[in-house]
Amino acid sequence: MSARQEPITGTAAGVPFTALPPAGEAETPAPLVVTWHMLDAPRTNAAFAAALPMHAVPAWRIHLGMPLSGARMPEGGLAAAAAVIREDAMLSFVDAFVRQATGEFPAALAELRERFPLDDGPIGLAGGSLGGAVVLRHLVENRFPVRAAALVNPAVRARSVVGLVEAMTGPYSWTPEANAAADLLDFVALAGELAARTPQVPLLLVSGEEDHPSLRTDAAELVDALRERYTRPEDVRLTTVPGLAHPLADEPGLEPAPQLPVATVVDEEITRWFAGHLTRP
Known part of the structure:
Protein backbone atom coordinates (compact mmCIF):
# COMPACT_ATOMS: atom_id res chain seq x y z
CA MET A 1 0.00 0.00 0.00
CA SER A 2 1.44 3.36 -0.99
CA ALA A 3 1.90 6.18 1.50
CA ARG A 4 -1.06 8.00 0.01
CA GLN A 5 -3.28 5.04 0.83
CA GLU A 6 -2.55 4.92 4.53
CA PRO A 7 -5.83 4.92 6.44
CA ILE A 8 -7.18 8.20 7.77
CA THR A 9 -9.30 7.83 10.89
CA GLY A 24 -3.03 9.70 -7.65
CA GLU A 25 -3.15 13.37 -6.81
CA ALA A 26 -4.28 13.81 -3.24
CA GLU A 27 -6.15 17.07 -3.90
CA THR A 28 -7.93 16.02 -7.10
CA PRO A 29 -11.66 15.45 -6.46
CA ALA A 30 -12.48 11.76 -6.76
CA PRO A 31 -15.62 9.61 -6.46
CA LEU A 32 -16.72 8.18 -3.13
CA VAL A 33 -17.58 4.66 -2.02
CA VAL A 34 -19.06 4.34 1.47
CA THR A 35 -19.27 1.07 3.38
CA TRP A 36 -20.99 -0.28 6.49
CA HIS A 37 -19.38 -3.28 8.15
CA MET A 38 -20.97 -6.48 9.41
CA LEU A 39 -21.48 -7.33 13.07
CA ASP A 40 -19.57 -10.59 12.69
CA ALA A 41 -15.84 -10.32 12.04
CA PRO A 42 -14.74 -7.83 10.77
CA ARG A 43 -17.01 -5.89 13.10
CA THR A 44 -15.45 -2.41 13.08
CA ASN A 45 -14.83 0.16 10.36
CA ALA A 46 -11.06 -0.25 10.70
CA ALA A 47 -11.22 -4.04 10.48
CA PHE A 48 -13.63 -3.88 7.53
CA ALA A 49 -11.28 -1.49 5.72
CA ALA A 50 -8.48 -4.04 6.11
CA ALA A 51 -10.66 -6.90 4.90
CA LEU A 52 -12.08 -5.04 1.88
CA PRO A 53 -9.74 -2.15 1.08
CA MET A 54 -10.59 -2.00 -2.66
CA HIS A 55 -7.21 -0.39 -3.36
CA ALA A 56 -7.66 -0.48 -7.14
CA VAL A 57 -10.97 1.41 -7.07
CA PRO A 58 -10.32 4.98 -8.32
CA ALA A 59 -12.25 6.53 -5.45
CA TRP A 60 -12.15 7.41 -1.80
CA ARG A 61 -13.33 4.40 0.19
CA ILE A 62 -14.74 5.59 3.49
CA HIS A 63 -15.72 2.83 5.90
CA LEU A 64 -18.24 3.93 8.52
CA GLY A 65 -18.74 2.43 11.96
CA MET A 66 -22.05 0.80 12.82
CA PRO A 67 -23.91 1.66 16.07
CA LEU A 68 -22.63 0.02 19.28
CA SER A 69 -19.50 -1.10 17.42
CA GLY A 70 -15.83 -0.21 17.51
CA ALA A 71 -15.36 3.22 19.06
CA ARG A 72 -19.06 3.21 20.01
CA MET A 73 -18.97 -0.16 21.72
CA PRO A 74 -20.85 0.06 25.05
CA GLU A 75 -19.06 -0.44 28.34
CA GLY A 76 -18.72 -4.18 28.70
CA GLY A 77 -17.63 -4.72 25.10
CA LEU A 78 -19.01 -7.51 22.98
CA ALA A 79 -20.90 -9.00 25.91
CA ALA A 80 -22.83 -5.74 26.38
CA ALA A 81 -23.59 -5.55 22.68
CA ALA A 82 -24.84 -9.15 22.78
CA ALA A 83 -27.16 -8.20 25.65
CA VAL A 84 -28.78 -5.59 23.41
CA ILE A 85 -29.39 -8.26 20.79
CA ARG A 86 -30.98 -10.58 23.34
CA GLU A 87 -33.19 -7.80 24.68
CA ASP A 88 -35.29 -7.67 21.49
CA ALA A 89 -33.78 -9.16 18.35
CA MET A 90 -36.00 -7.18 16.00
CA LEU A 91 -36.63 -3.82 17.65
CA SER A 92 -33.54 -3.32 19.83
CA PHE A 93 -31.14 -4.94 17.39
CA VAL A 94 -31.97 -5.21 13.68
CA ASP A 95 -34.37 -2.28 13.37
CA ALA A 96 -32.51 0.00 15.79
CA PHE A 97 -29.11 -0.58 14.20
CA VAL A 98 -30.31 -0.07 10.63
CA ARG A 99 -32.41 2.99 11.50
CA GLN A 100 -29.56 4.67 13.34
CA ALA A 101 -26.93 3.88 10.71
CA THR A 102 -29.24 5.10 7.95
CA GLY A 103 -30.44 8.19 9.79
CA GLU A 104 -27.00 9.44 10.82
CA PHE A 105 -25.50 9.15 7.33
CA PRO A 106 -26.65 12.42 5.68
CA ALA A 107 -24.95 14.58 8.32
CA ALA A 108 -21.84 12.39 8.20
CA LEU A 109 -21.73 12.60 4.40
CA ALA A 110 -21.99 16.39 4.48
CA GLU A 111 -19.06 16.60 6.89
CA LEU A 112 -17.00 14.14 4.85
CA ARG A 113 -17.57 16.25 1.73
CA GLU A 114 -16.21 19.26 3.59
CA ARG A 115 -13.16 17.37 4.83
CA PHE A 116 -12.07 15.34 1.77
CA PRO A 117 -11.66 16.19 -1.94
CA LEU A 118 -14.73 14.30 -3.16
CA ASP A 119 -16.42 14.95 -6.47
CA ASP A 120 -20.09 15.89 -6.52
CA GLY A 121 -21.25 12.88 -8.53
CA PRO A 122 -23.31 9.88 -7.40
CA ILE A 123 -21.64 7.72 -4.78
CA GLY A 124 -21.05 4.00 -4.38
CA LEU A 125 -22.45 2.06 -1.44
CA ALA A 126 -21.28 -1.26 0.01
CA GLY A 127 -22.25 -3.26 3.07
CA GLY A 128 -21.69 -6.60 4.73
CA SER A 129 -24.40 -8.56 6.56
CA LEU A 130 -26.47 -6.03 8.54
CA GLY A 131 -24.46 -3.28 6.84
CA GLY A 132 -25.99 -4.60 3.62
CA ALA A 133 -29.45 -3.84 5.03
CA VAL A 134 -28.29 -0.26 5.60
CA VAL A 135 -27.32 0.00 1.93
CA LEU A 136 -30.64 -1.46 0.78
CA ARG A 137 -32.57 0.88 3.07
CA HIS A 138 -30.74 3.85 1.53
CA LEU A 139 -31.66 2.61 -1.94
CA VAL A 140 -35.33 2.34 -0.96
CA GLU A 141 -35.40 5.78 0.65
CA ASN A 142 -33.76 7.30 -2.45
CA ARG A 143 -32.49 10.48 -0.80
CA PHE A 144 -29.27 10.85 -2.81
CA PRO A 145 -27.85 9.66 -6.15
CA VAL A 146 -26.07 6.29 -6.13
CA ARG A 147 -23.83 5.09 -8.95
CA ALA A 148 -23.54 1.43 -7.90
CA ALA A 149 -23.87 -0.77 -4.84
CA ALA A 150 -22.36 -4.02 -3.60
CA LEU A 151 -23.45 -6.33 -0.78
CA VAL A 152 -21.59 -9.17 0.93
CA ASN A 153 -23.60 -11.90 2.69
CA PRO A 154 -26.31 -9.27 3.13
CA ALA A 155 -29.22 -9.20 5.54
CA VAL A 156 -31.90 -9.05 2.86
CA ARG A 157 -34.79 -9.98 5.16
CA ALA A 158 -34.91 -8.91 8.81
CA ARG A 159 -36.94 -11.98 9.72
CA SER A 160 -34.09 -14.20 8.57
CA VAL A 161 -31.68 -12.34 10.84
CA VAL A 162 -34.06 -12.76 13.77
CA GLY A 163 -34.24 -16.45 12.90
CA LEU A 164 -30.48 -16.70 13.29
CA VAL A 165 -30.68 -14.97 16.67
CA GLU A 166 -33.47 -17.34 17.74
CA ALA A 167 -31.11 -20.27 17.23
CA MET A 168 -29.06 -18.83 20.10
CA THR A 169 -31.70 -17.23 22.33
CA GLY A 170 -34.89 -19.20 21.74
CA PRO A 171 -38.17 -18.23 20.03
CA TYR A 172 -38.80 -14.54 19.41
CA SER A 173 -42.18 -13.08 20.42
CA TRP A 174 -43.39 -11.16 17.37
CA THR A 175 -45.55 -8.11 18.08
CA PRO A 176 -47.40 -5.88 15.59
CA GLU A 177 -44.65 -3.26 16.03
CA ALA A 178 -41.91 -5.81 15.35
CA ASN A 179 -43.74 -7.13 12.27
CA ALA A 180 -44.16 -3.61 10.92
CA ALA A 181 -40.44 -2.93 11.40
CA ALA A 182 -39.54 -6.23 9.70
CA ASP A 183 -41.71 -5.35 6.71
CA LEU A 184 -39.58 -2.24 6.14
CA LEU A 185 -36.48 -4.46 6.08
CA ASP A 186 -37.79 -7.16 3.72
CA PHE A 187 -36.09 -6.11 0.54
CA VAL A 188 -37.45 -8.94 -1.57
CA ALA A 189 -40.93 -7.57 -0.84
CA LEU A 190 -39.55 -4.07 -1.54
CA ALA A 191 -37.92 -5.05 -4.84
CA GLY A 192 -40.37 -2.85 -6.73
CA GLU A 193 -39.23 0.21 -4.79
CA LEU A 194 -35.57 -0.68 -5.32
CA ALA A 195 -36.18 -1.00 -9.06
CA ALA A 196 -38.22 2.22 -9.22
CA ARG A 197 -35.13 4.42 -8.80
CA THR A 198 -34.16 6.48 -11.84
CA PRO A 199 -31.61 5.54 -12.94
CA GLN A 200 -31.70 2.01 -11.61
CA VAL A 201 -28.68 1.26 -9.42
CA PRO A 202 -26.37 -1.56 -10.57
CA LEU A 203 -26.26 -4.03 -7.69
CA LEU A 204 -23.75 -6.81 -6.94
CA LEU A 205 -24.55 -9.44 -4.32
CA VAL A 206 -21.64 -11.57 -3.13
CA SER A 207 -22.83 -14.69 -1.34
CA GLY A 208 -20.56 -17.08 0.52
CA GLU A 209 -21.06 -20.69 -0.47
CA GLU A 210 -20.99 -21.55 3.26
CA ASP A 211 -23.06 -18.59 4.49
CA HIS A 212 -26.25 -19.23 6.45
CA PRO A 213 -28.71 -21.01 4.10
CA SER A 214 -31.50 -18.53 4.84
CA LEU A 215 -29.31 -15.57 3.89
CA ARG A 216 -28.20 -17.30 0.70
CA THR A 217 -31.83 -18.00 -0.23
CA ASP A 218 -32.82 -14.40 0.44
CA ALA A 219 -29.97 -13.07 -1.71
CA ALA A 220 -30.94 -15.29 -4.63
CA GLU A 221 -34.61 -14.31 -4.33
CA LEU A 222 -33.72 -10.61 -4.26
CA VAL A 223 -31.63 -10.98 -7.41
CA ASP A 224 -34.46 -12.80 -9.18
CA ALA A 225 -37.01 -10.19 -8.11
CA LEU A 226 -34.83 -7.30 -9.29
CA ARG A 227 -33.90 -8.88 -12.60
CA GLU A 228 -37.59 -9.19 -13.40
CA ARG A 229 -37.95 -5.44 -12.88
CA TYR A 230 -34.67 -3.99 -14.17
CA THR A 231 -34.46 -2.60 -17.69
CA ARG A 232 -30.98 -4.13 -17.84
CA PRO A 233 -31.13 -7.40 -15.90
CA GLU A 234 -27.37 -7.71 -16.25
CA ASP A 235 -27.06 -4.76 -13.84
CA VAL A 236 -28.02 -7.13 -11.02
CA ARG A 237 -25.46 -9.84 -10.37
CA LEU A 238 -25.12 -12.66 -7.86
CA THR A 239 -21.61 -14.04 -7.30
CA THR A 240 -20.98 -17.08 -5.11
CA VAL A 241 -17.60 -17.38 -3.38
CA PRO A 242 -16.50 -20.95 -2.58
CA GLY A 243 -15.28 -21.49 0.96
CA LEU A 244 -16.74 -18.24 2.28
CA ALA A 245 -18.89 -18.55 5.40
CA HIS A 246 -20.57 -15.49 6.93
CA PRO A 247 -17.54 -13.65 8.42
CA LEU A 248 -14.81 -12.07 6.30
CA ALA A 249 -12.15 -12.13 9.02
CA ASP A 250 -11.04 -14.21 11.99
CA GLU A 251 -12.40 -13.48 15.45
CA PRO A 252 -12.51 -11.20 17.27
CA GLY A 253 -12.54 -8.97 14.19
CA LEU A 254 -12.08 -5.72 16.10
CA GLU A 255 -8.72 -4.59 14.74
CA PRO A 256 -7.25 -4.51 11.21
CA ALA A 257 -5.83 -7.92 10.30
CA PRO A 258 -4.16 -9.51 7.26
CA GLN A 259 -6.67 -10.17 4.52
CA LEU A 260 -7.92 -13.77 4.46
CA PRO A 261 -7.85 -15.57 1.08
CA VAL A 262 -11.65 -15.63 0.85
CA ALA A 263 -11.78 -11.92 1.65
CA THR A 264 -9.26 -11.32 -1.14
CA VAL A 265 -11.68 -12.95 -3.58
CA VAL A 266 -14.55 -10.80 -2.32
CA ASP A 267 -12.37 -7.70 -2.49
CA GLU A 268 -11.47 -8.46 -6.10
CA GLU A 269 -15.12 -8.97 -7.07
CA ILE A 270 -16.24 -5.71 -5.48
CA THR A 271 -13.25 -3.83 -6.87
CA ARG A 272 -14.11 -4.88 -10.43
CA TRP A 273 -17.72 -3.88 -9.87
CA PHE A 274 -16.99 -0.40 -8.60
CA ALA A 275 -14.05 0.25 -10.92
CA GLY A 276 -16.33 -0.49 -13.86
CA HIS A 277 -19.36 1.47 -12.73
CA LEU A 278 -17.76 4.52 -11.12
CA THR A 279 -16.07 5.40 -14.41
CA ARG A 280 -19.18 4.79 -16.54
CA PRO A 281 -20.69 8.02 -17.93
Missing part, protein backbone atom coordinates in the same frame (compact mmCIF):
# COMPACT_ATOMS: atom_id res chain seq x y z
CA GLY A 10 -11.71 10.19 12.57
CA THR A 11 -15.37 10.93 13.15
CA ALA A 12 -17.93 12.72 11.00
CA ALA A 13 -21.07 13.98 12.72
CA GLY A 14 -20.26 11.54 15.51
CA VAL A 15 -19.82 8.55 13.19
CA PRO A 16 -16.39 6.85 13.31
CA PHE A 17 -14.73 6.32 9.94
CA THR A 18 -11.67 4.84 8.30
CA ALA A 19 -10.90 6.53 4.97
CA LEU A 20 -8.62 5.19 2.24
CA PRO A 21 -7.57 7.73 -0.40
CA PRO A 22 -7.44 6.84 -4.09
CA ALA A 23 -4.11 6.56 -5.84
